[in-house]
Amino acid sequence: MFRGTVETVRLALPSKGQLEEPTLAFLERCGMRVSKTNPRQYLARMPAFPQVEVLFQRPADIFTKVRDGDVCLGITGFDVVAEGRSDGDETLVLYENLGYGGCDLVLAVPEGWLDVNCLADLADLALEWWEQGRPLRIATKYPNLVREFLYRKDIHHFTLVEASGAIEAAPAIGYADLIADITATGTTLRENRLKQLDDGVILHSEACFIGNRSMLARGGPALAVAEQMLEFIEAHHRGRRYRSILANIPCHEPAALARQMLDRPVVAGLRGPSFLPIYDANGDCVAVTVSIVVREEQLHQAIQEFRRLGSTEVIVSPVEYIFSAESEAVGRLHRALGKN
Amino acid sequence: MVRDSEEEQGMEQELRPETPSGRSRRIERLRGMDDLLPPAAVCQRGIIGRLSQVAESHGFRPVDVPVFEYTELFLRKSGEVLAPKLYSFTFHNRSICARPEFTASVGRLYVESLQDEPLPQRLYYYGPVFRYEKPQRGRRRQFTQFGLEIIGGESPLADAELILLACEGLEAVGIGNFCVVLGHIGAMLDLLKRLKLDRRARNFVLSNLENLSRPDRGLPYVEERLRELYPPAEHSAAHQQLVSGAKREEARAVLSALLGRLNAESALGSRTVDEVVDGVLNQLSRPDQVPLIRQALALAEQLHRAAGPPREALPAATALLEQHHLSQEPLRNLTDIVELLRAAGMPEERIIVNLGLGRGLYYYTGMIFEIYPTLPQGDEPQLCGGGRYDDLIVSLGGRQRTPACGLAYGVQRLAACAQGEWTSQPPQALVCAASPALHGAGLALMRQLRQEGLRVELDLRNRSPRANLDYALKRGITHLIIVDGTPTAPQYHLAPVSAPKQSVPMTDVQALAAAVRGAGPARDAKEGSHV
Numbered sequence: 001m002f003r004g005t006v007e008t009v010r011l012a013l014p015s016k017g018q019l020e021e022p023t024l025a026f027l028e029r030c031g032m033r034v035s036k037t038n039p040r041q042y043l044a045r046m047p048a049f050p051q052v053e054v055l056f057q058r059p060a061d062i063f064t065k066v067r068d069g070d071v072c073l074g075i076t077g078f079d080v081v082a083e084g085r086s087d088g089d090e091t092l093v094l095y096e097n098l099g100y101g102g103c104d105l106v107l108a109v110p111e112g113w114l115d116v117n118c119l120a121d122l123a124d125l126a127l128e129w130w131e132q133g134r135p136l137r138i139a140t141k142y143p144n145l146v147r148e149f150l151y152r153k154d155i156h157h158f159t160l161v162e163a164s165g166a167i168e169a170a171p172a173i174g175y176a177d178l179i180a181d182i183t184a185t186g187t188t189l190r191e192n193r194l195k196q197l198d199d200g201v202i203l204h205s206e207a208c209f210i211g212n213r214s215m216l217a218r219g220g221p222a223l224a225v226a227e228q229m230l231e232f233i234e235a236h237h238r239g240r241r242y243r244s245i246l247a248n249i250p251c252h253e254p255a256a257l258a259r260q261m262l263d264r265p266v267v268a269g270l271r272g273p274s275f276l277p278i279y280d281a282n283g284d285c286v287a288v289t290v291s292i293v294v295r296e297e298q299l300h301q302a303i304q305e306f307r308r309l310g311s312t313e314v315i316v317s318p319v320e321y322i323f324s325a326e327s328e329a330v331g332r333l334h335r336a337l338g339k340n
Numbered sequence: 341m342v343r344d345s346e347e348e349q350g351m352e353q354e355l356r357p358e359t360p361s362g363r364s365r366r367i368e369r370l371r372g373m374d375d376l377l378p379p380a381a382v383c384q385r386g387i388i389g390r391l392s393q394v395a396e397s398h399g400f401r402p403v404d405v406p407v408f409e410y411t412e413l414f415l416r417k418s419g420e421v422l423a424p425k426l427y428s429f430t431f432h433n434r435s436i437c438a439r440p441e442f443t444a445s446v447g448r449l450y451v452e453s454l455q456d457e458p459l460p461q462r463l464y465y466y467g468p469v470f471r472y473e474k475p476q477r478g479r480r481r482q483f484t485q486f487g488l489e490i491i492g493g494e495s496p497l498a499d500a501e502l503i504l505l506a507c508e509g510l511e512a513v514g515i516g517n518f519c520v521v522l523g524h525i526g527a528m529l530d531l532l533k534r535l536k537l538d539r540r541a542r543n544f545v546l547s548n549l550e551n552l553s554r555p556d557r558g559l560p561y562v563e564e565r566l567r568e569l570y571p572p573a574e575h576s577a578a579h580q581q582l583v584s585g586a587k588r589e590e591a592r593a594v595l596s597a598l599l600g601r602l603n604a605e606s607a608l609g610s611r612t613v614d615e616v617v618d619g620v621l622n623q624l625s626r627p628d629q630v631p632l633i634r635q636a637l638a639l640a641e642q643l644h645r646a647a648g649p650p651r652e653a654l655p656a657a658t659a660l661l662e663q664h665h666l667s668q669e670p671l672r673n674l675t676d677i678v679e680l681l682r683a684a685g686m687p688e689e690r691i692i693v694n695l696g697l698g699r700g701l702y703y704y705t706g707m708i709f710e711i712y713p714t715l716p717q718g719d720e721p722q723l724c725g726g727g728r729y730d731d732l733i734v735s736l737g738g739r740q741r742t743p744a745c746g747l748a749y750g751v752q753r754l755a756a757c758a759q760g761e762w763t764s765q766p767p768q769a770l771v772c773a774a775s776p777a778l779h780g781a782g783l784a785l786m787r788q789l790r791q792e793g794l795r796v797e798l799d800l801r802n803r804s805p806r807a808n809l810d811y812a813l814k815r816g817i818t819h820l821i822i823v824d825g826t827p828t829a830p831q832y833h834l835a836p837v838s839a840p841k842q843s844v845p846m847t848d849v850q851a852l853a854a855a856v857r858g859a860g861p862a863r864d865a866k867e868g869s870h871v
Contacts, residue, residue: 088371110609112599115619120570125619127539137610151424154544154569156415171609178609193607199571 008053009225012065012074015042015056018184019207022100023075026207030236031320032229049228051221060084063210067091072215072222073229079105079182079205083142092216092336094209094226095233095329101207103184105142107200110171110178111193118198122178123155130157139163139176142202146180149202168192209233217337230329235321242293242322246315247306248278250287257288260309266298267305293319372473372481374752383755383762384484388466390512391486391749395464398505400488403463405445411435413444417703417735421547425471438470442487443703443732443746450491451738459492459742466751478721478753487726487748494743495673495728499707500680506711506724506747507686513758518723519712520690522650522677523697525704525727526670527643527661531636534666541629544569545636549698552637553644562637566630573628583624591624592617639664644696650678653693660695670706671695677707703729707745713757721753765795766816769834769856772799772808774824781830782823785849792853796821805840812837819856 013027013034014020024034027046034054036044044054055071062076063084078096085091109116116122126136136158140146143160150158161176168188170176180202183189189196209229216223251257254275261273269292278287290311294302299316306314369375376384392402411428414437428437439445442465454461466486475481488505490498503520510518528549532542548565551557583591595617608616639660646656658671674693682688699708708727712720726747733742769789773782782798789796797817799808805822812820818837825831832852835843846852 088368110611111607112602112616113608113611113619114595114599114616115623118571121623123540123569124538124623127543131539148424154540154547156423174610177611 007051007221009049009051009073009222010053010055010071011046011225012055012057012062012071012076014059014062014076014207017059019059019075019077019101020056023207026098026100029240030229030232032232049225052225063091066210066212069212069215071212073209073211073226075207075209077101077103077205078208079103079142079145079203081208081210082203082205083145090213092211092213092333094211094230094333096206096208098207098209098233099237101205103182103205104201105145105180105182105203105205106189106196107138107146107180107202108168108178108183108189108194108196111195113195116197117195119153119155119200122197122200123153126155126157135159136178137161137176138178138180139167139170140180141167142180142182145202168194211333213337216333223337226333227327227330230333231323231327232321234327234329235323238322238324239319241296242319243296243299244293244317244319245291245299245302245306246317247290247309247311248287248313249290249306249309249311251275252285254285254288257309261290264305266294266301267292267309269293293322370481372475374480374482378764379762380755382764383758384751386762387513387751387754387758388484388486391466391509392464394505394509394512395462395488398462398501400462400464403446403449403465404467405439405442405449405465407438407468408436409439409445409448411437413448413736414440417444417729417732421700421702422471425473427470427472440471441469442467442485442748443489443729444736446487446489446746447491447732447736447738447744450489450742451733451736454491455739460498461491462488463491464488478756480752484751485748486751487746489744489746491733491744492742493745495706495745496676496680498743498745499677499728500684502726502745502747503677503681503709504684504686506709506726506749507690509749510711510723510754513754515713515723515754515757517713518690519692519714521647521692521694521697521710521712522674523694523708524670524674524706525698525708526673526706527657527666527695528636528640528698529705530667530670531639531664535632535636536627537632537636538626538629541633543702545633545640546698546702547700548637549640549696550700552640553694553696553698559637559641566633566637570630570633573630579624580627583621588621588625591621595620640696640698642696644694647692647694647696650675650688650691650693653695654678657693657695673706699725699727703732703735705730709747721750721756723753723757724749767795767797768817769794769796769819769821770799770808770812770815770817771796771821771823772803772805774822776802777827778823778825778830781825781827785821785823785830785832788849789853789856792850794853794856809837809840821852821856 013023027034032046032048034044034046042056044056046052046054057065059076059080062071062074063080065071066074067084067090069090075098078093081091081093107122109122116125129136138146138158139161141162141164143162146160150156161170163170163175167179167181169192170179171194172192179194182205183196186196211226216226249257254277258273258275261267267273273290273292275288275290277285278289280286290306292302303314411426412435414422414426422440426437426440428435430436446463446465450461464487466484468482469485470482472481473479488502490502493501503522507518507520528546532545537545544566548562551562552559596613599613599616642660643657646660647653648656654671654675658668661668661671678691678693681691697708697710699710704727706728709725710722711724712722714720724747726745728743728745730741730743733744734740771782771786771789773779786796786798803811805820808820820835820837820840822833822835822843823830824833832846833843834846834852834855844855846855
């Protein structure tokens with residue numbers, strides 16, 4: 001059996017399905033491109049991390065492999081993790097919402113059930129059927145999450161039908177009365193003439209970054225890779241909410257311009273504006289290049305301000321990363337491992 | 341690189357899953373489930389022994405029931421509150437669970453095997469029960485219950501006997517300070533019936549009585565739950581008018597036609613058009629439950645506040661029930677029980693009457709009680725609890741309505757409060773063979789000494805006399821007996837652990853036994869004189 005050497009850190013990424021492409025794109029945006037020599041291969045490398053060996057797996061398998069310590073790190077759907085984890089197991093969620101692969105685990109009933117629109121209605125139906133000795137059958141791939149959710153909502157009389165494949169068809173085929181399944185847009189539910197209960201969202205899920213607690217607690221390359229990946233993911237997430245702006249503004253007195261800009265919070269920058277002087281043939285400063293970073297939603301306002309300050313051209317570019325003095329995600333990881 | 345020591349450990353090691361250090365990984369205990377080491381196990385056995393004596397002195401007979409039952413047994417009447425706590429699983433397509441309590445099982449046992457026997461049936465039992473809860477001090481996922489059921493005993497007499505017995509049991513295990521909180525679920529059941537709450541609302545109120553009386557939860561917590569589970573109703577009294585009485589049939593016709601027009605029939609799954617139409621009509625005609633639930637909670641809260649010693653709480657509760665036009669019957673029943681307890685010599689200051697008391701299990705129909713080490717402040721562990729459930733036997737398929745009541749102690753909680761001395765007696769002598777050739781002679785001697793009524797232990801590790809002496813001291817063993825001579829003619833050397841040099845050679849086993857007994861503690865000597 002193949003076992004990685006001590007130096008190798010195994011990272012499992014989703015293969016096939018809806019998570020593969022977004023995951024590769026996301027990692028590339030975070031500066032962690034995956035180099036796949038052959039699209040059919042299940043192994044790959046990451047140029048930024050020579051010690052990392054990438055394995056492509058099904059999302060559900062990624063969770064079990066990380067939990068069981070066959071793989072140290074993984075990216076998979078949070079739904080799979082929430083369903084599979086148990087108290088005291090080895091799975092550590094390092095970053096819960098990676099910002100893609102969003103979907104909801106929802107309860108959905110046949111469209112024609114006019115009397116069942118919310119959980120309270122379902123609770124009444126469950127009791128009514130139980131008194132008649134009729135089981136309320138719910139088809140799902142997420143028995144643990146569904147059971148726990150329904151218990152929390154005081155719904156106790158139901159039977160879970162664990163199924164795989166096209167859950168949405170269960171009520172029409174007749175092996176279940178309603179379903180609890182993952183939906184991103186609701187289209188599949190509608191196509192199968194099902195409706196989501198108003199308050200029937202059991203879980204919101206995105207892609208998440210997980211690791212094996214014991215393997216990380218040992219420190220070494222595994223922890224180093226996890227920390228570095230977290231740094232980049234976090235800095236990228238922070239960075240993508242900002243835009244970097246370069247603007248040329250005619251100016252003879254930079255200090256006066258700085259005061260004007262500091263009075264306008266939108267263009268005051270994170271720590272105040274910084275200037276690069278532009279000189280004419282006589283060696284006089286006639287203009288400055290201003291460089292600031294603004295939140296994406298304030299971009300248009302910032303451009304207007306620069307126009308008012310006399311700017312002739314404004315250059316806007318995306319911010320790839322913003323690293324702070326310390327990474328919050330790394331801090332959380334250390335606390336979870338009992339370090340510090 | 342393999343070190344010598346690892347090589348020596350050999351094959352066995354290779355077969356085990358290894359940790360990086362090379363040692364087999366330890367397998368941990370399940371969360372919320374405890375091991376009992378000898379002192380705690382001795383204590384638990386002692387408590388169960390004393391409680392059994394008390395039960396048998398009241399004419400109770402022991403029964404035992406399986407750890408696993410069909411889940412349905414516990415859901416039938418125990419109420420939904422237990423469902424999330426069940427260790428249930430599907431095994432060969434049947435839903436099975438580890439018992440969360442005994443009463444339902446014992447009820448099933450009665451229906452199955454004891455219905456033809458004369459009543460009352462007094463039964464007792466003990467064993468582990470399993471509840472999946474957040475583990476904390478005094479609340480474990482596996483714990484031991486000792487319980488009693490009186491099947492076929494009417495209130496108030498059987499209730500009074502049960503409560504007295506509960507107290508007697510506590511005293512028998514050395515718990516002298518405790519407080520009996522006495523309630524009656526009949527008052528709340530009467531109110532719920534009068535308010536015409538639907539089943540779900542009724543369950544909500546009953547399952548939240550306990551939360552209502554918890555200082556850390558109380559009414560705000562229950563209100564929060566209510567808002568969560570009962571979103572504001574969309575339909576009004578006007579809707580009710582539309583579908584009530586004779587208009588219901590008209591409404592039904594309209595709805596059925598509409599469903600057909602919307603082509604909704606093909607999207608009904610397992611339900612028929614009529615079922616859905618009925619569902620809609622029922623929903624529209626059902627009065628909003630929330631105000632009714634609030635009314636019920638308000639009375640429960642008032643009753644809970646009126647709790648106190650019988651001579652204050654009983655009149656206060658009478659006034660409250662009158663004010664709400666509720667039956668005084670539960671209170672009369674409770675007064676009768678208190679009278680009987682008083683007549684039997686129970687100090688009144690031990691009793692707190694609380695008509696707002698609720699115990700999670702729905703099968704109670706009458707008196708309910710809980711016993712705490714001191715006045716209940718909310719976080720004291722309940723030592724014992726029980727009540728009356730006159731409907732249970734019938735609901736489990738019994739031939740006729742059979743009055744029944746019962747109680748259960750939490751054995752670990754008793755152990756935490758019990759004052760008594762719980763020790764197991766160490767062996768009186770350690771038998772050590774001087775050489776492996778004499779092991780047979782050692783075993784033979786052990787048998788003879790045990791026949792003489794002694795507790796003896798054999799040295800299994802071929803230790804030196806010095807090491808055996810150390811071991812005996814640590815274990816509290818009073819004598820060493822060294823076996824030497826030959827296998828056919830063994831000789832025994834008896835030495836007290838306190839003075840090992842004074843060893844006496846002997847050949848006669850009876851004399852040896854007498855010497856061990858003679859030098860033992862006074863109790864042993866007395867026991868010895870009976871032999």
